Amino acid sequence: MQTHAAKRVEIIIEAPMERRLTEALHKAGVTGYTVLPVLGGTGRSGTWSREGQVGRAGGMVAVICLIRPDRLDGLLDAAFAVVERHIGVVSVTDCQVLRAERF
Amino acid sequence: MGDILNLAAGNLLSPIILSFALGLAAALARSDLSVPEAAAKALSLYLLFAIGFKGGAGVAAHGLDGTLLLALVAGLVLSAGLPFVAYALLRAMTRLGPVDAGAVAGHYGSISIVTFVAATSVLAGQGIPAEGFMVAVAAIMEAPAILAALWLVMRRGGQTEMESGIWREILLNGSIVLLLGAFAIGWITGPGGLAEIESFIVAPFKGVLCLFLLDMGLVAGRNLRDSRGVITPGLLAFGVLMPPIGALFGLAAGLALGLSLGGVVLMMTLAASASYIAVPAAMRVALPQANPSIYLTLSLGITFPFNLTLGIPLYLAAARLVTGG
Structure with missing residues (x-):
């Protein structure tokens, strides 16, 4: 089976910031992404859990994009402008x- | 004094408080007891719809006068003004910087709708009626505190990330829309509408509230467990001192408006409570540099349990004392 090199960008961000991030991605021409709920986790900013939350403030979401390698910088610039000062993790991995x- | 103690003891041994205590104890003991996110959301939708509908039906049954408008203005002033009191206290009692103090102060101007619901339940248990329009006052008190808190931070040179979308999110957040929408439906359909769905929104109300408070206990317990080292003695003192101070402002507003005993208690409860839904979400967006562990733990882990267990009986006793009710 023929496969092609791509980049997988995973952005874990505070739930209230989800719309802002996806809008920034759209503006940067990134129209394909998947938003996944995050069950819970812990990091330098503390612990969070999806269970029992009545508001979105305590939750996180994962936004995952698969893109061609030559479009990576544009995506990261757009994402960084949103997530720079917020809690979260941005990672890039090679994939096929x-x-x-x-x- | 004996009456106050009896009321407090009765409140502490009520099913809703014991359900909250069970959740809190289970979380602190690291039990795997949990309420799924979707179930918690469904319970909160039910409570908001029921309390909004009953408030609207109450207004339809008893008619409306200028007091509603004045109560809305009072709620707006309380919500915008209390963050200034909270900010001054925080700066005097704790070592929080302007940004964290501003973020926390915003929570104490806004309201906790669950505390409000619990207070209405206590009033109903005591047979004390209250103005139905207090639901609308609760809704209007959600947002002004956020504006006041951000202004406090900006005045101290702090940076905020304001953009047009945030106001739409705050003013049209699901809780406010459902509360006001159900209030409008209750008002339009009146006592007849209430009678049609009474078996759904009146009889099961306390049972649903028990389950919801079980979940709130779990959330508060997890929050307290995971935030060791965040809450200093000064912050702890603030978390239990600010609610009665806010309640005093609510008492003054309620008396000035000529509200009934129940209305005064609800106004005190609203002024005493701290947000943990609308304001944290707004602060995450507008003040990302503020530490969420501080404001969430204070409002959810300290002030909410205080109001639920001791605060509401205290406000009821104080209102009775002053109004002679």
Whole structure:
């Protein structure tokens, strides 16, 4: 099976910031992404859990984008402008995708 | 004094407080007891709908006068003014910087709708009626405190990240829309509408509130457990001193408006409570440099349990004393 090199960008961010991040991604031309709920976790800013939350303030979400390597810098610039001062993690990993024209 | 102690003891041994205590104890003991996110959300939707609907139906049954408008203005002034009191206290009692103090102060101007619901339940248990429009006062008190808190931070040279979308999110957050929407439906349909769905929103109300408070106990307990070292003695003192101070402002406002005993107690409870839904979300966006562990632990882990267990009976006793009710 033919596979193609791509970049997988995973952004864990505070739930109230989700809309701002996805809007910034759209503006940067990144129209494909997946938003996943985060069950819980811990980090330098403390612990969070999805359980029992009645508001979104205590929660986090994961926004995952798969893109062509040449579009990575544009995405990271757009994402960084939103997440720079907020709690969260941004990571980039190499991956392989089928159907390269979709990315 | 004996009456106050009896009321406090009765409140502490009520099913809703014991449910909260169970959740709190389970979380502190690291039990795996938990309420799934979707279930907690459904319980909160039920409570908001029921309390809003009953408030609207109450207004329809008893009619409306200028007191509603004045109560709304009083709520707005309390919400915008209390952050200044809280900020001054925080700066005097703790070592918080302007940004964290401003963020915390915003929580204490805004309100906790669950504390409000618990107070209405206590009043109902005592057979004390209250003005139905206090639901609308609760809704209007959510947002002005945020503006006041951000102004306090900006005045001290702190940076805020304000953008147009944040106001839409604050003013149209789901809790406010549902509360006011249900209030409007209750008002439009009146006692007849209430009678149609009474078996759903009146009879099961306390049972649902028990389950919801079990969840709130779990959330508060987890919060306290995970934030060791965050809460200093000064912050702890603030968390239990600020509610009665806020309640005094609420008492003055309630008396000035000529509210009933129940209305005064609800106004005191609103002024005494601290937000843990609308304001934390707004602070996450507008004041990312503020430490969320401080404001969430204070409002959810200290002030909420205080109001629930001791605060509400205290406010009821004080209002009775002053109004002679």
